[in-house]
Amino acid sequence: MELTNLKAITEGLLFASGDEGIALKQLSAILEIPSSSVVHIVEELKYDYENTERGLMIMQSHDVFHLTTKPEHSEYFKKMLETPTSSKMSQAALETLAIIAYQQPITRTEIEEIRGVKSDRPVQTLLARSLIEEVGRRESIGRPTLFATSKDFLTYFGLTSLEELPPLPESADTEDVEQEADLFFDKFNGQIDEDVTK
Template structure:
């Protein structure tokens, strides 16, 4: 496979890995190449992002690489989030928020296990709205990011503390993950609808 194609695939993998990011070892395994080849690809991508007027940056945190937007573009991203069409949250974002509220701190993978679908975009939406935040990393393989709700979350729902969240039924079947996600959503849906129409 040509280096340009490998670089394009690497870029796609970085994008798909979202805020969790991806390591050189993971990229080498997926691309079926040596680690030094991956490091070369990442150096080329970093150079491209830094020197060709692109809107993204390649960031490294410990051994994990991920894509992020350029800090100098943040006023435009903020303006996008403040546009009227983005004021109403999707059902996916609501489900994700409810899961985080009741299960925090929680990783994106754990959220996806409960929802049964990828949750990169809902998590990004909630971070952008300051309803959730990163609160550390979980011990173990890859040290995934842990998410929890923010003070803005409490304000948004008119709560003074997490203890005021509506209680969940005692007989919830934690083995039935899809049912659990639906229950979380149902618990919040009425409050969300009211908030969206303020």
């Protein structure tokens, strides 16, 4: 495979790995090339980012690579989080919010076990909108962060307490429960957007 294709694939893998990044050994196994070749490709990508007007850079922590934004642009990302938006939350964010609301406090891993997919981005979206917050750590291996809904969550949904959340059917299967919760939050998604833009 040509170096250009390998660079493009590596860049895509770095992006897809999100906050966790991707290890050298994993890249080597996926691309089916020696670790030394992976290092060469990553160095090429680093050079491209550093020597062109790009907004991204590659960070390395031990043997794990991360694709991240440049620190000199941080003020603009802060403005983005502070700027009101009228865009609706994604289905992934709504699903994640429903799970947190009904299962809180809950860890990211537990959320992902329920959804069956990675949930880094939806969790970050909800944190950025102040709909959820970190409330401590689970007393287990690695002491993972626990998430719960915030006071803003109640305000946005017009609730005075979590007890006002609609009850979920006890006898239904997991899929039905998730659909019930999703329908509730989707119903109020437009209301959230109106509140955020006021």
